[in-house]
Amino acid sequence: MRKIFLLLYSIILGSCIYSQELELTIYNQNLGLVKDKRKIEIGKGEQKIEFTDIAAQIDPTSVHFKSLTAPDKCYVLEQNFEYDLINREKLLQKYIGQEIELERRFGKDNEKKEVVKGILLSTSGGLTIKSGEKILVNPSGEISLSKLPEGLILKPTLTWLLQNDFPGEHKIEVNYLTNGINWTADYVIVTDKKDKNIDLTGWITIDNKSGATYKNAKLKLIAGDINRITQYDTLKKDFYETKITALAQAPQFEEKTFFEYHMYTLQRKTTIRDNETKQIEFISKSDIPVKKLYIYDGSKLKFYGYQEWIRTDKNYGSQSNKKVAIMFEFKNSKENNLGLPLPKGRIRVYKEDTDNLLEFIGEDSIEHTPKDEEIRIYLGDAFDIIGDRKQIDFRSGNDWCEESFKIAIRNHKEEQVEVCVIEKLYRWKNWKIINKSHDYEKKDSRTIEFKITVDKNSETVITYTVKYWWD
Numbered sequence: 001m002r003k004i005f006l007l008l009y010s011i012i013l014g015s016c017i018y019s020q021e022l023e024l025t026i027y028n029q030n031l032g033l034v035k036d037k038r039k040i041e042i043g044k045g046e047q048k049i050e051f052t053d054i055a056a057q058i059d060p061t062s063v064h065f066k067s068l069t070a071p072d073k074c075y076v077l078e079q080n081f082e083y084d085l086i087n088r089e090k091l092l093q094k095y096i097g098q099e100i101e102l103e104r105r106f107g108k109d110n111e112k113k114e115v116v117k118g119i120l121l122s123t124s125g126g127l128t129i130k131s132g133e134k135i136l137v138n139p140s141g142e143i144s145l146s147k148l149p150e151g152l153i154l155k156p157t158l159t160w161l162l163q164n165d166f167p168g169e170h171k172i173e174v175n176y177l178t179n180g181i182n183w184t185a186d187y188v189i190v191t192d193k194k195d196k197n198i199d200l201t202g203w204i205t206i207d208n209k210s211g212a213t214y215k216n217a218k219l220k221l222i223a224g225d226i227n228r229i230t231q232y233d234t235l236k237k238d239f240y241e242t243k244i245t246a247l248a249q250a251p252q253f254e255e256k257t258f259f260e261y262h263m264y265t266l267q268r269k270t271t272i273r274d275n276e277t278k279q280i281e282f283i284s285k286s287d288i289p290v291k292k293l294y295i296y297d298g299s300k301l302k303f304y305g306y307q308e309w310i311r312t313d314k315n316y317g318s319q320s321n322k323k324v325a326i327m328f329e330f331k332n333s334k335e336n337n338l339g340l341p342l343p344k345g346r347i348r349v350y351k352e353d354t355d356n357l358l359e360f361i362g363e364d365s366i367e368h369t370p371k372d373e374e375i376r377i378y379l380g381d382a383f384d385i386i387g388d389r390k391q392i393d394f395r396s397g398n399d400w401c402e403e404s405f406k407i408a409i410r411n412h413k414e415e416q417v418e419v420c421v422i423e424k425l426y427r428w429k430n431w432k433i434i435n436k437s438h439d440y441e442k443k444d445s446r447t448i449e450f451k452i453t454v455d456k457n458s459e460t461v462i463t464y465t466v467k468y469w470w471d
Helices: 001-012 087-094
Strands: 020-025 033-040 045-051 056-067 074-082 099-106 114-120 128-131 134-137 142-144 157-164 168-179 180-189 197-208 211-221 243-247 253-258 261-273 277-290 291-297 323-331 345-352 358-366 374-396 400-411 417-424 430-436 441-444 445-454 456-469
Touching: 020 180, 033 180, 033 253, 045 253, 045 291, 056 074, 056 277, 180 358, 197 211, 197 261, 261 277, 261 345, 291 374, 345 374, 374 417, 400 417, 417 456, 445 456
Parallel strands: 020 211, 180 345, 243 277, 291 417
Antiparallel strands: 020 033, 033 168, 045 157, 056 168, 074 157, 099 114, 099 142, 114 128, 128 134, 180 197, 197 277, 211 261, 253 261, 291 323, 323 374, 345 358, 374 400, 400 456, 417 445, 430 456, 441 445
């Protein structure tokens, strides 16, 4: 019995879609669109057709059937999705109240055999069998059943009741959506020793847990945020194994716009197996100019509420953030050897050490990025650059208030650095900088930036006073 179940599981988990033509479009929202073309024989009149080798996580409400041979003479009257897959528990439950057999082996080399017959009473918490006048609880032995009960199937199956007035061979097209299949973009950046130029490689990572293998399929990927109303409650597997296939020298994808999204089409067919993670390279660019930025936000975007700003003591102000962020910034332009729509994904950054070996220096993620847009990657916080922000004065009247800040940037490196200091002005919509030690740039209605140079092993101090007023 155990061998039979292992065989049944291998049939279920090894489901593979064999089609004359197969196209798979994967969205980066755990969704796939399967376009399956096959040739089948269909008789005249009302005909029942079973369509197997489909994804276990299919959304049956999304299925579209069409006869390409005679679309006006062959159409669907009814459709059923059968997914009551066979397993040990369901098999035994179907036999409650019926006779089953237990085969027991014993002896030194298990050479002796005993067959026990009985009525299966329950499967809850183990087997309970009535054998003659005895009740056997959790008896040992290999279970034998006389036949496969009705209503259980080996594979998810679409069943159609067709009305066909063109008997013979039809080429049919079946489209459906399935959950359980997703793709993401993963990027690897290698920076040069001076952090002036980077090499960028992009990989498409496909994760297939849809319950089917797509053999020799034409592959398309859609990058964008499509709107979905609900998620269909799909089948889930009891277990799976994941295999990773990396195709380091795979052909480039062809990219083009599609509606308000971007489509990437692989220029060859591929097989995506069930419970497999496949990686395919889709971009490889070198010598991309990059800027290394040091950014200090002493307030960490803190919002000053009403109860805070009315305080007037000069020592007011909580401890500031001391971390100075390290970022890489580059423009996704043709002039910079890029200029391609980049799907959202994770970016890992590496740099050669003194032994000419790559070391990991940080990672971040990007959103969908069109061409000619700036990309900024947060790598971590600087070890040898420290920031310190304090409120040093506060005054207020009936319809105004003023506050002054002192921001110190200390550089413990053996080289000069440039630091961008960000200040958020939250109190009221009306504000004005009435005193400052350094020039600043207004970035938006609530943000100003100071760009300062800090010599090696030294400190640079910024002071400014802002006045707020309200109508």
